[in-house]
Amino acid sequence: MSVTLTPFEERLFADLPESAVTAALRERGLPSRRTESWKWSDLRGAERQERAPSGDYRSADPEAPLALEGAFILTVKNGRAVPPAGVEPKPIVSDGAKIGTTYVIDDGLVVSFYQQGREGEGEDQAPGLELAAMAEFAPLVSISILPGFAHRVTIRRLSDGDGQHSDNLFVTVGAGSEATLVETHEVTGAPFINSRTEIELDQRSTCERTIVQKEASDAVIVHSSVIRLDDKADDQAVSLGQTTIALGAKLARHETQLTHLGESEARLDALYRLDDDRHTDITTHVTFSGEDGQTDQLIKGIGDGRSRGVFQGKFLVERGAQKTDAQMAHHALLLSKGAQINAKPELEIYADDVECAHGNTAGALDPEALFYMRQRGVPEDQARALLIEAFSGEVLQRIPDETIRAQLEEILRRA
């Protein structure tokens, strides 16, 4: 049964190329509370009014929330990547026609801007995965760290206005290379943003990724990450560390689809801190398709005001993915009566020799600790702040880079 599209959907889908995904979107509409994987993040309900594609970014560039020393900075303004300054552009030609521009940023670091994204040949997607597929139609920007190199890359997504835009990034971390990746969402105004980052970690590579989404009370942000971790080689497993810091939006969804192709390690953490009416949805779906995959996940959330935090975590252990070791923990702290937390941990296991566990808690600040600190002379506000910092500190402590950790502490202190 097909739905009647909202004016927002009509306009959004009008520019998409004909494809199975587009057809499915026209048939079903955007994910809504009726879509199992979006039941607490009603995208369809949140967006009904027609929005034109975003125009040029007109706001001043904000101060970068997270500075990474020596990093190449790619700025994406309202979905359009800004060509790197001072680097000679070289055309990318296919069948005699220019299809994009490539930039050699440094030894072992190449960035390519394509004029198009994926053509219309895409497959149909299961309900709930359409947004990630839709972003693939946006012009592709690829960032390649060539085998054996170590590079730091910051991707700043700046958005303003009240239109809608998508971006489509592909990061390749070559064999034996080392990537430090920071991605920020810095929003003014009330745009609709559909971002995608696809990351491929080749054999023996490592990647430490930090995503910071600053508060954006009026914006809708969907950021889908699709990550593949290659199998172990030469006795060295691929390793990914990921930390998402999300401060909420009118509706925000940070979704990670991670696949362990074999023996590899992932830390997949997140910390959301919400106030007022803000919403954040952290959804992770980890597939173990080979032996010895390992994921360790710590998600923490702090809800104040009338905010809503959502965590959905799924581990899918496929047949033959023996010796999988998967741990998932979600802990939420509710600072007000009006704040809401929804959590859904899910394990789907088709192998028999695996270790999978999940834990989930929600509660208020410990009244014993609070009274104790006040009895020692600490004013209530300060005692609460210390306890909240202690609660979130557990996630930040897992970030190996001290300078990143310190900057994130500062961001949270100001939140």
Added chain:
Amino acid sequence: MLNIENLTVTLGGNRILDGLNLEVPAGEVHAIMGPNGAGKSTLSYTVAGREDYAPTEGDILLNGESILEMDPNERAANGVFLSFQQPPAIPGVATMNFLRTALNAQRKVRGEEEMSSAEFLKVFRAHAKTVGLSPEKLKRPFNDGFSGGEKKRMEMLQMALFEPRFCIMDETDSGLDIDALRMVGDVVNSLRAPDRGFLVITHYQRLLDYVKPDRIHVLAGGRVVHSGGPELAQELEESGYEQFSSEAA
């Protein structure tokens, strides 16, 4: 020093303190003894200002000034210190950061200068040595992984550190071995001063072998039913609280 007048506290519909009167003059150590459920811990929480422990009647005066309208941290800055019966662990909060924050917050209220990190560290280390807590333990989050006895040592460390005007010790002796009891005695005796008072809440006489009280009060049914000199402890040890239960009823 501390004057408690007609203090009445109701918790969950039960009158836990029922018109309690108590006076501890400056320079003295008073002990409160009494059976389980007599209201001893309620008394300590009420003086410290815990939420939900607001009295329905009566007053608490420290050096002639009512403290009832003060927040717990203001009471602390005014010199009220409670050694908790069951001190909590506070995971993620660094011990020294917390205690220096607390000390400086108190000093700020009193209009005193902040203590520098270096000065704090020096004082803190000296007290840690006195109470027998190792420097390794103190690098951990507050009371994190501490045994019951270590937590009590931490209470005594803080009592020495904050130099409060009035100390309430709620069953500090419970769970302590002889050496630790002696340490508690040493801390209290070193702090005894003409302008400082102590209220020692205990079940047993044994702490009072190390901390000599000037007066002992028996708390039963939410009020002081009997008071006497130090010899009362021995008497209670032998005959129990039974005789006072009827007086309370």
